[in-house]
Amino acid sequence: MMSQPQVMKDPGQAQRLRKARRTALIVAAFAVAFFLFSILQMVWLQHAGPAH
Amino acid sequence: MAHAATHDHHDDHHGAPKNFFTRWCMSTNHKDIGTLYLVFSLTMLFIGGSFAMVIRAELFKPGMQLVQPYFFNEMTTMHALVMIFGAIMPAFVGLGNWMIPLMIGAPDMALPRMNNLSFWILPFAFTLLLSTLFLPGGGPAGGWTMYPPLSLQGDSVAYVVFAVHLMGISSIMGAINIIATILNMRAPGMDLLKMPVFVWSWLITAFLLIAVMPVLAGAVTMLLTDKYFGTSFFNAAGGGDPVLFQHIFWFFGHPEVYIMILPAFGIISEIIPTFARKPIFGYKAMVFAIASIAFLSFIVWAHHMFAVGLPLGAEIFFMYATMLIAVPTGIKVFNWVSTMWGGSMTFETPMLFAIAFVILFTIGGFSGLMLALVPADFQYHDTYFVVAHFHYVLVTGALFAIIAASYYWLPKWTGRMYSETWGKIHFWNSVIWVNVLFFPQHFLGLAGMPRRIPDYNVAFANFNMISSIGGFLFGASQLIFLGVIVHAVWFSKKKATDRVWEGAKGLEWTVPSPAPFHTFDVPPVIHDEDLAHGHVDH
Ligand code: HEM
Ligand SMILES: [Cu+2]
Numbered sequence: 001m002m003s004q005p006q007v008m009k010d011p012g013q014a015q016r017l018r019k020a021r022r023t024a025l026i027v028a029a030f031a032v033a034f035f036l037f038s039i040l041q042m043v044w045l046q047h048a049g050p051a052h
Numbered sequence: 053m054a055h056a057a058t059h060d061h062h063d064d065h066h067g068a069p070k071n072f073f074t075r076w077c078m079s080t081n082h083k084d085i086g087t088l089y090l091v092f093s094l095t096m097l098f099i100g101g102s103f104a105m106v107i108r109a110e111l112f113k114p115g116m117q118l119v120q121p122y123f124f125n126e127m128t129t130m131h132a133l134v135m136i137f138g139a140i141m142p143a144f145v146g147l148g149n150w151m152i153p154l155m156i157g158a159p160d161m162a163l164p165r166m167n168n169l170s171f172w173i174l175p176f177a178f179t180l181l182l183s184t185l186f187l188p189g190g191g192p193a194g195g196w197t198m199y200p201p202l203s204l205q206g207d208s209v210a211y212v213v214f215a216v217h218l219m220g221i222s223s224i225m226g227a228i229n230i231i232a233t234i235l236n237m238r239a240p241g242m243d244l245l246k247m248p249v250f251v252w253s254w255l256i257t258a259f260l261l262i263a264v265m266p267v268l269a270g271a272v273t274m275l276l277t278d279k280y281f282g283t284s285f286f287n288a289a290g291g292g293d294p295v296l297f298q299h300i301f302w303f304f305g306h307p308e309v310y311i312m313i314l315p316a317f318g319i320i321s322e323i324i325p326t327f328a329r330k331p332i333f334g335y336k337a338m339v340f341a342i343a344s345i346a347f348l349s350f351i352v353w354a355h356h357m358f359a360v361g362l363p364l365g366a367e368i369f370f371m372y373a374t375m376l377i378a379v380p381t382g383i384k385v386f387n388w389v390s391t392m393w394g395g396s397m398t399f400e401t402p403m404l405f406a407i408a409f410v411i412l413f414t415i416g417g418f419s420g421l422m423l424a425l426v427p428a429d430f431q432y433h434d435t436y437f438v439v440a441h442f443h444y445v446l447v448t449g450a451l452f453a454i455i456a457a458s459y460y461w462l463p464k465w466t467g468r469m470y471s472e473t474w475g476k477i478h479f480w481n482s483v484i485w486v487n488v489l490f491f492p493q494h495f496l497g498l499a500g501m502p503r504r505i506p507d508y509n510v511a512f513a514n515f516n517m518i519s520s521i522g523g524f525l526f527g528a529s530q531l532i533f534l535g536v537i538v539h540a541v542w543f544s545k546k547k548a549t550d551r552v553w554e555g556a557k558g559l560e561w562t563v564p565s566p567a568p569f570h571t572f573d574v575p576p577v578i579h580d581e582d583l584a585h586g587h588v589d590h
Contacts (some may be wrong), residue, residue, distance in 0.1 A: 005323045009386040010574050010575060012240075016236050017236075020233065020235070020237060021162070021232070023162075024162065024163055024229070024231075024232040027227075027228045027231050029229055030227070030263075031224050032266070033266075034262070035266035038269075038300060039268040039270045041269075042274060042285050042296060042300070045293075046284075046291060046292060
């Protein structure tokens with residue numbers, strides 16, 4: 001079993017952790033978007049014809 | 053206050069797990085994961101270093117000496133990949149893991165399990181990458197920049213792409229964790245503009261990582277589909293364009309070089325105030341300079357491609373944009389010097405490495421400016437001048453900062469002082485030999501010696517021999533570093549105080565040395581004297 005992350009000893013902490021998870025999801029969504037965009041724009045460039 | 057009571061109550065949760073496997077493989081503790089990252093990074097430093105020794109041995113004299121050309125090319129490629137993704141980046145993540153929660157008064161990283169995963173991906177990624185050296189077709193040999201069509205020759209493409217994907221996922225998860233931690237887990241009173249500069253530098257670096265690691269992943273994915281799935285993104289015969297790869301690679305690649313230097317800026321901004329016993333000069337300017345360098349790093353990528361035949365307007369735009377970076381960089385160097393000015397300085401090993409950083413990184417910055425001049429770069433491009441440039445910024449820059457940070461925080465990690473005498477011996481050997489190693493490479497480049505070649509014209513013989521001698525001795529000097537660390541961790545008798553350094557400021561110095569397994573279970577009450585910058589609002 002994965003060793004448990006620390007026990008929360010402060011009520012504010014739980015709240016901070018919830019917000020942190022939301023931040024993480026938003027940032028992760030950006031990362032995925034950048035990945036897809038990097039490939040999609042290449043596909044688009046190919047359809048638009050040679051760069052020069 | 054409830055502080056003491058809570059502590060007693062949860063005593064059984066303190067202390068690290070006794071079982072080796074549980075403690076290290078299942079760890080969710082930011083300090084243990086930080087240690088794992090640092091040990092991994094040091095291992096990679098020596099593996100990548102041994103590749104560099106092969107390179108310098110072959111180049112010791114003109115003519116083919118020791119290795120086959122293909123193996124030489126594998127060495128230059130692997131040296132770069134191992135050092136960039138295995139040594140420098142994980143070292144900064146390790147330092148961030150250890151220090152960011154301590155510096156902002158958080159009990160741990162925001163996502164401890166993901167932290168475990170981020171680390172444990174790396175050994176697999178590098179085993180995969182390094183295993184290609186033993187495959188029948190050999191490993192990657194087309195350079196760390198992986199330009200097609202060259203990089204698509206050979207059979208290791210799938211392995212390398214998968215390894216790069218793994219490293220990318222690890223970095224992205226690490227960056228997500230750092231952003232989530234810094235934005236949400238700060239102790240009350242630790243406002244953004246009161247955070248240590250190291251924390252700021254990591255926050256900004258993490259955003260760079262989020263923006264560009266996926267782009268690298270996209271680029272290598274397209275290499276993979278070009279090689280195995282019949283696409284022709286970069287294949288002219290199929291309507292693609294190999295230069296597009298260079299654009300997308302350097303859109304990642306230039307921010308990447310700043311990913312490897314911004315945390316170093318943060319480290320230097322911690323160490324110099326401590327040993328000058330003065331607050332950093334221009335705290336806000338330092339933060340804004342890091343942010344503007346990060347922004348500019350997105351609009352300069354084509355300075356790596358001046359010689360591919362860009363339109364004139366693009367050459368001019370990228371030349372001026374690149375030169376603009378000198379402004380915020382100049383601000384930083386000015387502020388470090390001003391911090392030292394009039395300070396009561398002492399020169400312990402971390403400070404020596406930090407001062408060497410300021411001087412030698414600046415040399416690397418100047419050669420960068422020379423490379424930024426389009427007409428000059430037509431001469432310098434793909435010569436040893438470029439090699440000299442990026443080793444000044446990466447070895448005497450990034451690596452020296454990592455070494456400085458290791459000496460600076462080692463007493464906090466282990467609770468013992470390292471040997472100052474041996475630290476200084478390590479420093480002087482490093483700083484002398486690194487210059488013997490890399491300074492002559494400027495001359496070689498100006499004289500026209502190309503990079504990434506196993507043999508060269510006899511005209512380049514002398515400087516190459518000097519450079520190789522510097523290389524061997526610089527490599528050997530790092531064994532002293534290993535010795536100092538082993539001594540400090542297991543043998544040193546000298547106990548470290550909590551504050552360790554007389555002039556040290558910040559929350560990380562308010563916890564005992566060694567830092568206990570759990571810290572700041574309850575957010576600390578921050579006092580003015582705990583803040584390196586600003587005051588507590590009352
Ligand atoms: C002070 C600002 C800097 C400027 C103006 C600058 C400029 C340049 C230019 C124009 C090149 C391309 C040379 C060529 O291939 O012809 C280059 C290459 C390079 N720079 Fe910088 N640079 C700067 C700082 C840095 C920093 C801080 C790092 C890393 C910590 C770095 C790492 C590199 C690397 C790794 C390459 C070579 C990439 C390759 O082709 O393999 N530079 N730099
Ligand atoms: Cu660049």
